[in-house]
Amino acid sequence: MAEYFIENKEYFPGIGKISYEGKTSKNNLAFKYYDAEKIIRGKKMADWLRFAIAYWHSFCGDGADPFGQATHIFPWNSTGDPMQNAVNRANAAFEFITKIGAPYYTWHDRDIAPEGASPDESARNLALIIDELKTRQEATGVKLLWGIAKLSADTRFMNGAGTNPEFAVLAHAANQIKNALDATIKLGGEGFAFWGGREGYMSLLNTDCKREREHLARLLTLARDYGRKQGFTGYFYIEPKPMEPTKHQYDFDAETVVGFLRAHGLEKDFKLNIEANAAELAGHDFAHELQVAVDNDMLGSVDANCGEPRNAWDTDRFAGNVYETTLAMLAILRGGGFKTGGLNFDAKIRRNSIDPEDLFIGHIGGMDTFAFGLESAIAVLDDGRIPALLKNRYASFDSGDGAQFESGGFSLETLAGRAGAYGKIGWTSGKQELFENILQEIILQ
Ligand code: XLS
Numbered sequence: 001m002a003e004y005f006i007e008n009k010e011y012f013p014g015i016g017k018i019s020y021e022g023k024t025s026k027n028n029l030a031f032k033y034y035d036a037e038k039i040i041r042g043k044k045m046a047d048w049l050r051f052a053i054a055y056w057h058s059f060c061g062d063g064a065d066p067f068g069q070a071t072h073i074f075p076w077n078s079t080g081d082p083m084q085n086a087v088n089r090a091n092a093a094f095e096f097i098t099k100i101g102a103p104y105y106t107w108h109d110r111d112i113a114p115e116g117a118s119p120d121e122s123a124r125n126l127a128l129i130i131d132e133l134k135t136r137q138e139a140t141g142v143k144l145l146w147g148i149a150k151l152s153a154d155t156r157f158m159n160g161a162g163t164n165p166e167f168a169v170l171a172h173a174a175n176q177i178k179n180a181l182d183a184t185i186k187l188g189g190e191g192f193a194f195w196g197g198r199e200g201y202m203s204l205l206n207t208d209c210k211r212e213r214e215h216l217a218r219l220l221t222l223a224r225d226y227g228r229k230q231g232f233t234g235y236f237y238i239e240p241k242p243m244e245p246t247k248h249q250y251d252f253d254a255e256t257v258v259g260f261l262r263a264h265g266l267e268k269d270f271k272l273n274i275e276a277n278a279a280e281l282a283g284h285d286f287a288h289e290l291q292v293a294v295d296n297d298m299l300g301s302v303d304a305n306c307g308e309p310r311n312a313w314d315t316d317r318f319a320g321n322v323y324e325t326t327l328a329m330l331a332i333l334r335g336g337g338f339k340t341g342g343l344n345f346d347a348k349i350r351r352n353s354i355d356p357e358d359l360f361i362g363h364i365g366g367m368d369t370f371a372f373g374l375e376s377a378i379a380v381l382d383d384g385r386i387p388a389l390l391k392n393r394y395a396s397f398d399s400g401d402g403a404q405f406e407s408g409g410f411s412l413e414t415l416a417g418r419a420g421a422y423g424k425i426g427w428t429s430g431k432q433e434l435f436e437n438i439l440q441e442i443i444l445q
């Protein structure tokens, strides 16, 4: 890439590799709970959590909001030449990722390389930057968790991408998906994601929902088939989100996406990328969405962030609530831990957090909060009281009539005949406060 200058510049001077110092440390730039090498149940903490840094928020997001202009003026994005910026951005990204010590990163095609004047020029820009990223991955050992095509920001997608009523736009989306998938494969990406930000509608009057969803399913099927043909062995992920930017998004929540995938024969190749903030927007707890994914054997990956509890807005804050991360990790552990994917920081520092160290501080907080959640969740399992209480609630299905029902041994008539056989029924405490007190005791210990 001779025409672009590879600046040998440190973008975060004065900040070295972030290390674990333990919970008594007062060092703002140290981990208090995330101890990557610590062995938990035979596995390193780093391998339980599989942290990834999101290119878009950390190296592209400029702090602009609907009410004001950019506040994060990153030096790597300021040369005036979009391709030179892309190279500088790659340097800044790998400096940050290696200093914070995350094993993975994630990107959209347009985060890493600028769009060109034509689809072919965009593909060439992407290919050049992919070579740059490959060199940096090999030099540092950092891996790509997943790639994704950005099918939301450009004006051509204002009426949707895969669900656009205009065929030419859909073809353009396919071109971007193909190139982003090729790039993901070339970089050894472990997954390939879709987020349907514009796949939805604002008014039924101008929308043929059935046709739009079928187009989307066909496009996803084509992406799956192409990926498999090219030797991609990872999973495809869909990230559910109910609203924002569109009023009704087709991928509303985990249950909706599971149904959609099954209806279109995609359930073997696709899994869910569950985002905490999107769960909240759907009116669910983060842990609920994770549990739905786990119960369907469809937990793919996680976008680790959080919203503002009293604000129906996608604020993408770094997680800071250890109760939430404990419940989240409990759901993930119930599914046996990550089999694919990881905890991707789809999170951003606030608009007025403008010091270079703030990006570190935000990620340190998020990583510590999930590390704490992991250890608390393991403590809940080791303690055994909550799992025992939970199991006991369903004990009547473990033997006798209950077990016979579960194994399909009743017809409705024979089942109905058992209604009078048990005397006084239903007066059993749910013990919710006890569950909550035990959880609190374990978290606070
Ligand atoms: C937006 C989504 C997005 C995806 C990647 O709300 O969370 O950032 O994670 O396109």
Ligand code: NI
Binding pocket: 239, 275, 303, 346
């Ligand atoms: Ni996300």
